[in-house]
Amino acid sequence: MIAITSIGQVAEHYDIAVVGAGPAGLAAAARAAELGLSVLLADENPAPGGQIYRAITTTPVTKRAVLGEDYWKGGALVDRLRPTNAAYAPGCTIWSVAPDEAGGFELGLSLGGQARLIAAGQVILATGAQERPFPIPGWTLPGVMTAGAAQIALKASGLVPSGRTVIAGCGPLLYLLAGQLAAAGANIVAVLDTTPRRNWLAAIAAFPDFLRSPYLAKGLKLMAAARGKLPFKTGVTALAAEGSGKLTGVTVTRGGAAETIPCDALLLHQGVIPGINLANAAGCAQHFDAVQHCWTPTVDGWFASSIPGIAIAGDGAGIGGAESAALRGEVAALDAARRLGRLAEAERDAHAAPIRAELARSLRGRRFLDLLYRPAPQFLAPPADETIVCRCEEVTAGQIRDAASRLGVTGPNQMKAFLRCGMGPCQGRLCGPTVVELIAQERGVSAEETGYYRLRPPVKPVTLSELAALPPTDAAIKAVVR
Amino acid sequence: MSEGRRSADVIVIGGGIHGCSTALHCALRGLSVILIEKDHAGRHASGVNAGGVRQLARHVAEIPLSNTSMALWHRIEDLVDDDCGFTSDGQVLVAEDEEDLGNCRARVDDLTLRGFHHEELIDAAELRRLVPAVSDTCPGGVVSRRDGAAIPLRATQAFKRKAQSLGADIREGVRVTRVARDGSDWRVETDHGAFLAPRIVNAAGAWADRIAADLAEPVPLEVIAPMLMITAAMPAFIKPVVILRKRKLSFKQFGNGTVLIGGGYLGRAIRDENRTVLDWGKLATNAKTVWDLFPIMRGAPILRAWAGIEARMPDDLPVFGKSTRHEGVYHQFGFSAHGFQLGPGAGAVMAEIIATGSSNVPIDGLGIARFAAPS
Ligand SMILES: Cc1cc2nc3c(=O)[nH]c(=O)nc-3n(C[C@H](O)[C@H](O)[C@H](O)COP(=O)(O)OP(=O)(O)OC[C@H]3O[C@@H](n4cnc5c(N)ncnc54)[C@H](O)[C@@H]3O)c2cc1C
Numbered sequence: 017m018i019a020i021t022s023i024g025q026v027a028e029h030y031d032i033a034v035v036g037a038g039p040a041g042l043a044a045a046a047r048a049a050e051l052g053l054s055v056l057l058a059d060e061n062p063a064p065g066g067q068i069y070r071a072i073t074t075t076p077v078t079k080r081a082v083l084g085e086d087y088w089k090g091g092a093l094v095d096r097l098r099p100t101n102a103a104y105a106p107g108c109t110i111w112s113v114a115p116d117e118a119g120g121f122e123l124g125l126s127l128g129g130q131a132r133l134i135a136a137g138q139v140i141l142a143t144g145a146q147e148r149p150f151p152i153p154g155w156t157l158p159g160v161m162t163a164g165a166a167q168i169a170l171k172a173s174g175l176v177p178s179g180r181t182v183i184a185g186c187g188p189l190l191y192l193l194a195g196q197l198a199a200a201g202a203n204i205v206a207v208l209d210t211t212p213r214r215n216w217l218a219a220i221a222a223f224p225d226f227l228r229s230p231y232l233a234k235g236l237k238l239m240a241a242a243r244g245k246l247p248f249k250t251g252v253t254a255l256a257a258e259g260s261g262k263l264t265g266v267t268v269t270r271g272g273a274a275e276t277i278p279c280d281a282l283l284l285h286q287g288v289i290p291g292i293n294l295a296n297a298a299g300c301a302q303h304f305d306a307v308q309h310c311w312t313p314t315v316d317g318w319f320a321s322s323i324p325g326i327a328i329a330g331d332g333a334g335i336g337g338a339e340s341a342a343l344r345g346e347v348a349a350l351d352a353a354r355r356l357g358r359l360a361e362a363e364r365d366a367h368a369a370p371i372r373a374e375l376a377r378s379l380r381g382r383r384f385l386d387l388l389y390r391p392a393p394q395f396l397a398p399p400a401d402e403t404i405v406c407r408c409e410e411v412t413a414g415q416i417r418d419a420a421s422r423l424g425v426t427g428p429n430q431m432k433a434f435l436r437c438g439m440g441p442c443q444g445r446l447c448g449p450t451v452v453e454l455i456a457q458e459r460g461v462s463a464e465e466t467g468y469y470r471l472r473p474p475v476k477p478v479t480l481s482e483l484a485a486l487p488p489t490d491a492a493i494k495a496v497v498r
Numbered sequence: 499m500s501e502g503r504r505s506a507d508v509i510v511i512g513g514g515i516h517g518c519s520t521a522l523h524c525a526l527r528g529l530s531v532i533l534i535e536k537d538h539a540g541r542h543a544s545g546v547n548a549g550g551v552r553q554l555a556r557h558v559a560e561i562p563l564s565n566t567s568m569a570l571w572h573r574i575e576d577l578v579d580d581d582c583g584f585t586s587d588g589q590v591l592v593a594e595d596e597e598d599l600g601n602c603r604a605r606v607d608d609l610t611l612r613g614f615h616h617e618e619l620i621d622a623a624e625l626r627r628l629v630p631a632v633s634d635t636c637p638g639g640v641v642s643r644r645d646g647a648a649i650p651l652r653a654t655q656a657f658k659r660k661a662q663s664l665g666a667d668i669r670e671g672v673r674v675t676r677v678a679r680d681g682s683d684w685r686v687e688t689d690h691g692a693f694l695a696p697r698i699v700n701a702a703g704a705w706a707d708r709i710a711a712d713l714a715e716p717v718p719l720e721v722i723a724p725m726l727m728i729t730a731a732m733p734a735f736i737k738p739v740v741i742l743r744k745r746k747l748s749f750k751q752f753g754n755g756t757v758l759i760g761g762g763y764l765g766r767a768i769r770d771e772n773r774t775v776l777d778w779g780k781l782a783t784n785a786k787t788v789w790d791l792f793p794i795m796r797g798a799p800i801l802r803a804w805a806g807i808e809a810r811m812p813d814d815l816p817v818f819g820k821s822t823r824h825e826g827v828y829h830q831f832g833f834s835a836h837g838f839q840l841g842p843g844a845g846a847v848m849a850e851i852i853a854t855g856s857s858n859v860p861i862d863g864l865g866i867a868r869f870a871a872p873s
């Protein structure tokens with residue numbers, strides 16, 4: 017592994033550029049490098065691991081039990097990359113991926129406050145998942161954060177929220193995090209479970225598969241551990257963060273009755289969805305996945321996107337969890353090597369066969385989780401008009417409903433012109449899914465029909481100075497400016 | 499799609515600002531209208547442009563249309579029931595040196611002789627008053643005080659909504675595949691069946707050459723993809739829109755503090771896929787110009803960059819007016835990256851020509867005849 021610490025060390029061209037150093041990216045980079053390809057693995061975080069294995073090589077948390085055995089598996093992925101010649105660039109943001117005229121891709125990247133354009137023959141986007149936005153009244157108050165943010169603080173810096181802490185939402189990660197925080201010493205006064213009871217009806221048909229799945233033991237253990245020790249409240253149908261200027265409590269509605277639980281920290285989580293911004297801005301086709309209830313890039317059996325040469329591996333192309341992400345990264349790398357002429361089709365298939373078998377095993381039971389932890393409609397599309405949906409531009413649910421009904425705005429792209437939601441620095445990462453739900457609901461059409469934002473590069477902000485100082489590429493020097 | 503009407507007095511092809519404006523003005527004149535748009539209204543150039551509402555520095559052949567338009571922009575809310583985000587803080591052409599300023603003076607003198615007074619020469623002091631943040635090496639420029647900017651998609655949709663409220667039948671998601679004569683009517687075939695009208699308007703933007711070709715009036719239309727960038731909110735420091743002549747720049751700060759940077763650098767358009775590819779090398783040059791002229795902008799984060807698909811004619815002037823070959827065919831395309839401002843007025847003039855056969859607003863020099871193959 018060649019560690020890249022300054023932009024000058026980045027080469028002009030790589031066979032494969034892998035974006036994201038979570039399990040999918042680490043595995044893809046390792047496999048591609050093992051096949052003798054030149055590889056750039058770029059990640060904006062300071063250390064490898066992605067979300068799940070965040071800070072795996074640097075975490076100050078030393079008691080293995082706090083983060084659980086699964087976390088420490090991440091080390092093996094990094095260890096596999098170490099002996100290869102892959103270039104690994106931490107703290108490096110890829111802000112643009114676009115086809116170049118030579119049939120490859122041009123990537124815009126920033127490292128240490130400097131920007132560059134480089135070329136790559138193939139691109140594997142392994143940008144992972146993000147938490148599903150979970151707008152409730154008061155969620156922008158200081159003291160409220162996402163469960164994922166709390167987990168990052170724990171893994172990266174060993175920090176635990178101080179004071180009375182409430183965790184609310186649904187999904188397996190919620191229980192995992194509750195367990196991790198409790199083990200690390202957090203004072204968890206309530207775990208508020210919003211899983212709709214009727215989800216069990218939909219999920220039950222998928223239960224037999226789940227019983228044979230590798231999730232089962234893990235899942236049951238997590239649940240049992242969390243439930244046994246923590247103050248659980250199920251059947252939650254509404255939530256509101258209380259306080260002025262700072263969080264003071266959370267109002268919970270269950271069975272039609274509301275109560276307020278005083279607290280200092282409220283951690284919200286409603287499952288994860290693919291992080292699609294880079295793929296979307298690169299022009300990759302996407303669709304609405306009805307089971308996982310989220311926008312998902314459209315990929316084939318090799319995780320190739322609609323743009324030949326761009327593959328999307330790991331949770332960025334559909335939520336499957338850490339193990340499946342690493343396997344999908346390998347499959348994508350094999351196909352990229354085939355596209356580059358490094359592997360014959362038959363060789364690729366032979367290498368892939370055992371990985372695919374593993375992959376099928378690792379995904380077994382997924383459907384049950386997806387159906388069981390599908391968020392309730394009132395958390396996807398906040399009913400209260402005052403609830404802020406777009407944090408960047410402070411747009412409320414009421415304004416969006418109004419634009420959809422009164423102004424006849426039919427989709428999120430048109431909504432931008434009226435309310436600017438999705439036009440702030442996060443480019444819709446935090447509001448996109450909610451805006452779609454609200455428009456769909458108001459117009460009585462499906463999310464699929466409503467469509468999603470067309471996103472634009474740079475997918476992460478780059479400064480004017482960085483851009484102005486871009487070293488001219490050969491092509492730019494030759495191009496005649498009109 | 500079988501509901502709705504299949505024939506009308508006028509069929510407008512294309513739901514950009516031009517198509518929507520023409521549909522609105524036809525409806526205002528009591529004509530029945532069907533507008534056919536393959537995507538949604540404002541999806542292309544009209545929804546993603548810089549929003550510059552500029553009379554400044556226009557080619558003289560365009561000035562009458564531009565003047566008509568400016569009058570409408572200044573009462574836009576009365577026209578379409580929406581202010582379209584229109585603000586009028588003027589546009590300033592900054593001269594970067596004395597030679598540049600000399601050209602400005604010659605231009606303003608020429609316009610005065612022709613009877614146009616919207617452009618005004620300014621000295622260094624007035625430039626500094628209007629644009630305090632500009633680099634102090636600039637000796638002056640030209641201002642057009644009634645100019646400004648609007649929000650493109652919002653404006654286009656407002657024209658569409660108003661046309662609709664007056665009875666225009668707006669068909670979005672319907673693609674015109676062919677146009678042909680059908681007795682005294684024009685038959686407009688689409689992927690959702692055929693429509694008939696005695697009069698059709700070709701306002702198909704970057705795709706208009708295909709309609710023109712069907713009508714045996716081929717035009718040398720170039721599909722271009724002008725690029726824009728926008729920054730995060732900056733402290734307020736500039737009111738008018740600023741443009742340059744020697745280097746390419748158009749520069750504007752919105753009320754919310756974000757700054758729009760453009761100037762006509764081109765990316766790559768893939769028109770059959772509704773897609774554009776940015777050219778970061780050229781955007782870097784664009785950024786460098788801002789870096790030079792507005793030191794205050796150096797640390798600004800660029801949040802988004804994009805390009806729109808637009809039609810450009812070889813002489814950078816639109817094709818506007820009656821067909822020279824066919825009765826009942828009207829062309830309104832090829833705005834060459836400066837057609838947003840023209841939208842409201844061009845629609846009014848087009849509707850007048852359709853309804854009455856002519857207009858007092860001179861449009862000489864814009865006809866399709868200038869591209870007719872010598873026969
Ligand atoms: C980045 C950029 C910046 C610009 N900045 C400015 C500015 O600051 N000021 C200014 O005045 N101008 C500006 N312009 C130019 C301005 O946007 C255009 O000149 C103007 O919008 C053209 O309008 P239109 O209606 O002719 O075209 P469009 O808006 O492109 O509309 C044409 C429509 O026709 C539809 N269509 C095409 N073929 C078919 C078919 N077969 N069937 C059905 N529908 C069809 C298309 O889908 C499209 O929606 C800019 C342009 C760009 C791209």
